[in-house]
Amino acid sequence: MLDKSMFKSPNLRLEHGLADGAGLPLVCPGCRREVSQEVFEQEFCQCARCGYTHKMSARQRIAMILDEGSFLELDAGLQSSDPLGFPSYREKLNQARTSSGEKEAVITGLGSIEGRRCAFFASEPGFMMGSMGAAVGEKLSRLFDRAAADRLSVVGFTISGGARVQEGIISLMQMAKVSGAVRRHSDAGLLYIAVLCDATTGGVAASFAMQADIILAEPGALIGFAGPRVIEQTTRQKLPEGFQRAEFQLEKGFVGKLCRRPEQKALLASLLAMHEVEPA
Amino acid sequence: MNAYQKVQLARSNLRPDANAYISQLIDGFIELHGDRRFADDAAVVAGLGYFEGQCVTVLALEKGVDTPERLRRNFGSAQPEGYRKTLWHMRQAQKFRRPILCLVDTAGAACGIGAEERGQGQAIAENLFEMMGLEVPVLSVIIGEGGSGGALALACANRVYMLENAIYSVLSPEGAASIIYKDADKVDEASEALKLSAQDMLRFGVIEGILQEGSQFELAADAIRNAFRKGLKQLQGLSGEQIRDQRYARFAKLGGNLR
Ligand SMILES: [Zn+2]
Numbered sequence: 031m032l033d034k035s036m037f038k039s040p041n042l043r044l045e046h047g048l049a050d051g052a053g054l055p056l057v058c059p060g061c062r063r064e065v066s067q068e069v070f071e072q073e074f075c076q077c078a079r080c081g082y083t084h085k086m087s088a089r090q091r092i093a094m095i096l097d098e099g100s101f102l103e104l105d106a107g108l109q110s111s112d113p114l115g116f117p118s119y120r121e122k123l124n125q126a127r128t129s130s131g132e133k134e135a136v137i138t139g140l141g142s143i144e145g146r147r148c149a150f151f152a153s154e155p156g157f158m159m160g161s162m163g164a165a166v167g168e169k170l171s172r173l174f175d176r177a178a179a180d181r182l183s184v185v186g187f188t189i190s191g192g193a194r195v196q197e198g199i200i201s202l203m204q205m206a207k208v209s210g211a212v213r214r215h216s217d218a219g220l221l222y223i224a225v226l227c228d229a230t231t232g233g234v235a236a237s238f239a240m241q242a243d244i245i246l247a248e249p250g251a252l253i254g255f256a257g258p259r260v261i262e263q264t265t266r267q268k269l270p271e272g273f274q275r276a277e278f279q280l281e282k283g284f285v286g287k288l289c290r291r292p293e294q295k296a297l298l299a300s301l302l303a304m305h306e307v308e309p310a
Numbered sequence: 311m312n313a314y315q316k317v318q319l320a321r322s323n324l325r326p327d328a329n330a331y332i333s334q335l336i337d338g339f340i341e342l343h344g345d346r347r348f349a350d351d352a353a354v355v356a357g358l359g360y361f362e363g364q365c366v367t368v369l370a371l372e373k374g375v376d377t378p379e380r381l382r383r384n385f386g387s388a389q390p391e392g393y394r395k396t397l398w399h400m401r402q403a404q405k406f407r408r409p410i411l412c413l414v415d416t417a418g419a420a421c422g423i424g425a426e427e428r429g430q431g432q433a434i435a436e437n438l439f440e441m442m443g444l445e446v447p448v449l450s451v452i453i454g455e456g457g458s459g460g461a462l463a464l465a466c467a468n469r470v471y472m473l474e475n476a477i478y479s480v481l482s483p484e485g486a487a488s489i490i491y492k493d494a495d496k497v498d499e500a501s502e503a504l505k506l507s508a509q510d511m512l513r514f515g516v517i518e519g520i521l522q523e524g525s526q527f528e529l530a531a532d533a534i535r536n537a538f539r540k541g542l543k544q545l546q547g548l549s550g551e552q553i554r555d556q557r558y559a560r561f562a563k564l565g566g567n568l569r
Binding site: 113114116117163164167168171193195196197198199200201202203204205206207209210211212213214216217231232233235236237238239240241253254255256260261264265267269270273274282283284 | 426428430443479489499506511561
């Protein structure tokens with residue numbers, strides 16, 4: 031079940047701004063429908079009328095997908111330092127920690143989905159847009175290594191602006207490092223399912239997001255290497271409607287299946303069941 | 311020389327291109343075109359030849375030397391089919407157990423509607439995934455620009471070296487200026503902050519060595535030759551698995567000293 035207290039994160043506040051459960055209806059930015067806090071939660075933060083998907087924090091994903099009480103977080107304290115001494119990065123990190131309530135841009139751990147054990151990760155969009163620096167790379171690498179050792183499938187929800195610019199080349203190296211861990215997990219004959227969420231771009235799209243055995247995506251999610259604004263500026267072309275959205279990626283052949291939030295848990299459970307392996 | 315002047319030097323039209331080094335270092339080079347899926351991308355040069363008598367696969371990002379050639383090669387910015395061409399050659403190298411020598415010179419992967427339609431992210435991701443499993447030696451030299459994921463797609467190597475005036479960066483200084491400083495004119499500050507010189511890379515442990523360019527092309531080519539020779543020698547006698555594990559361990563330690 032979803033825990034009400036998890037819906038107080040600022041990125042979820044709708045128009046009335048009263049996400050503290052004051053009883054007033056919330057207004058969907060997609061279709062102006064008014065909806066109570068309670069119904070909104072039951073709908074997985076996705077509008078039942080227009081399908082508008084609201085940003086979900088990593089903790090909300092965990093509550094939505096994993097069996098209640100099954101989640102064991104790993105490497106919770108791991109956080110990035112400032113390897114380059116990049117101007118104002120430390121302040122940015124502190125801000126992100128305060129506003130998101132998380133130490134880094136990804137949460138990793140072990141849990142179960144309808145009783146099936148797996149390793150799990152979810153990007154935290156409220157932490158510097160889910161960008162990948164050394165801590166994100168290290169947490170993900172350790173998760174895949176742990177999953178390989180324990181012979182577990184990995185299920186991950188990606189949201190990321192890509193490599194974290196403030197960590198410079200160290201961020202770029204995380205693409206290679208996580209790819210190595212994904213590869214070793216894969217070579218052990220184990221399953222990795224990625225669910226690409228809005229938005230998954232840059233160095234994350236160009237590494238672990240696109241390396242899964244099964245790639246799912248949330249409808250409407252922006253998925254691509256270069257961001258749309260950069261492409262428009264570079265090419266001076268107007269981008270076609272729906273460009274780089276999940277539906278576009280499905281049509282182009284890079285996403286296996288679209289899946290709305292209410293159906294995600296059951297779909298993941300079915301896929302895990304089809305890949306059962308002997309426990310370690 | 312400030313950081314942005316280094317960037318300009320790394321990008322200079324006067325620097326030797328990848329093809330110049332290939333003809334200097336590789337005997338009997340035979341270029342093989344195409345990715346067998348969509349097209350031949352001229353930003354990537356791939357083929358076979360001999361390095362000091364040993365058959366090798368050569369992969370390079372090639373900017374071109376004059377304007378028509380630079381246009382034809384998209385200034386070394388590869389399309390997805392360029393990376394898929396290298397992927398094909400990597401699998402061939404694995405099959406025939408020959409080392410892979412890479413020369414990197416690119417501002418970054420091609421950016422555009424077509425590149426996205428054909429899966430630029432997926433193409434790079436697949437290269438990284440493939441390279442992390444290769445059981446043959448992979449050696450990379452950044453000869454000019456090492457721009458972002460588009461460069462890394464040819465640099466998941468057992469050994470990575472840089473020419474002394476090359477740069478390696480997660481993002482172009484121009485991109486960093488507009489994203490971080492919200493001001494495209496702040497390229498000096500951005501170049502400084504990104505720490506993208508060969509000296510920075512050596513300090514971070516991102517490269518094994520800096521190759522002195524000297525005053526003429528032949529000296530730089532000699533430096534690359536020595537690096538390739540040394541790298542191949544160091545990996546000689548290792549099993550395929552050991553070569554693969556060494557590469558993985560090399561990257562696993564980068565950024566891992568966290569609490
Ligand atoms: Zn709506």
